[in-house]
C-alpha cells in the first residue's frame with residue numbers, strides 16, 4: 620500500500636510536469652478552419668455525447684432481454700461513434716500539439732486531457748462490464764464477441780490518442796486501471812499491450 624502510494628505520487632508529479640503551456644489561441648474557430656480538423660477535446664466531447672445514450676441502453680438491459688439480438692444494434696452504433704473519433708484523431712497526426720489540445724479557452728493541460736479520455740473510456744468499459752454481469756449462459760458467447768469488438772476498437776482509439784499527446788499515459792493509467800479487467804474478461808487484453816502494464 621505504501622509502495623503503491625509512493626508510486627501514485629511519482630506518477631502524479633510526472634503527470635503534473637507535463638503541460639503544453641502556450642499563448643491563448645486568438646480564435647478557436649479560425650484555428651479549426653486553418654487546420655481543417657477538430658482538436659482532441661472536441662473529438663472526445665463528440666464521442667461522449669454520441670455514446671452516452673447508447674451506454675444507457677446497455678445499463679437498462681436486464682438478464683431477460685440482454686440477448687445478442689438486442690445488443691447488436693447498440694454495439695453497432697457505439698462502433699460507428701468510436702470510428703468517427705478514430706478518423707478525427709488520425710487527421711491530428713502531425714498537427715502541432717497546441718492545436719491538437721486547443722479548446723475555446725486555451726490549450727488543455729495533459730492532466731485534463733487524461734480526465735476526459737478516461738471519462739469516455741470508463742463510460743464504455745463500465746457499460747460493457749455491466750453486461751458481463753447480467754448476460755445469461757445461452758447468450759454469453761455471442762454477446763461477448765460483440766462486446767469484444769467495441770473494446771478492441773476503443774483500444775485502437777486509445778493507442779492513437781497516446782501517440783498524439785506526450786506524457787498522457789502516466790496521467791491516464793491511474794484513471795483507467797479499474798476498468799481494464801473488462802478487456803481481460805473478453806480475452807482481448809493483448810490489444811492493450813501498448814499500455815505497458817500486465818493485465
Ligand SMILES: *[C@@H]1O[C@H](CO)[C@@H](O)[C@H](O)[C@H]1NC(C)=O
Pocket residue numbers: 679680681684689
Ligand atoms: C430491457 O428491459 C428493461 C426493463 O423492462 C427496459 O427498461 C429496457 O429498455 C429493455 N431493453 C431492451 C433492449 O429491450
